[in-house]
Amino acid sequence: MKTTNYPQSFTYPHADNLLPHWQPSRHWCGTDNEDLYKINCEQRPPYWIWENRPVEYVWNKEGYRAPEWSTVDWPTTHVVMGCSFVLGVGVNEDETLGHQLSQQLKEPVVNLGYGGGTSQVIMYNSMRMQELGWRPRTVSIVIPELSRLTYFNEHEVLQFNAAQLEYHDGGANDVLSMYQQWIKPRPNAELYGRMAIKGAVAIWQSMGVPVILRHHMLFPGHAVMAPKLNPVQDFGRDLIIGPTGKPIGHPGPLTLAYWARTLADEIRLL
16 A cells, blocks of 8 residues: 655745734724725714724734734633734724723733634634644634635735625736636635634634634625624724715724623633
8 A cells, every 4th residue: 555655744935823914004904094084084974983092003023913922821811813803903902802802801812813814814823823832711703704715825815805806807817816706606605714614613622722603794695603793883993984874894992892791701601
């Protein structure tokens, strides 16, 4: 019988530790940008409370809103994973989900929110933490929109979501064209997202780490993997008033406080 010698480890071209999430500014992040801030200062939309409240982002060396990894005592620390809703786009550090969860539990929480993040980012970071021997006390996963896709190549990591296809003609960008085909049969993208989340949960369970799953939103007809968190009731600095007059944006401090209490209650029951 032929024996195949598999490599004992895999070299990750993108990160020494977790998937890098480089951030260019301490003052702006993603949709929370200076141009939108100026528009909101002029238009003074309802629900917007940020005109005289600066927001500051402090990043660790790999671009996370978290302490340097070498300072974290993982066995006594809770982790919360997700996309920009977990990262806390548009709110200050003490208003993020992770910080408010830490206040609820009176125990440390590491924020692994990743702007534009996908279920593949959550799977990647779960896999890396297992390989690095980082075993937190609990992991809470706020599930991103399942059809998002992370694309890896030798030099960069790209995040795609369905909104990017609105102005794409299918020819200008080969990778975006690939994503257009990836998402075209809806079950394909959603199923891969679902599998990645289940894979991440299996990794943590194999390490004996309890996992809490929640959706921050549910899209009509999409898979329901866990209960939904409370609806967004207030907004971060990147609030946009949509064409119908409906406010759109990342959750604000009040909403994130509700979510923190929900997760804390679940963790206390473990």
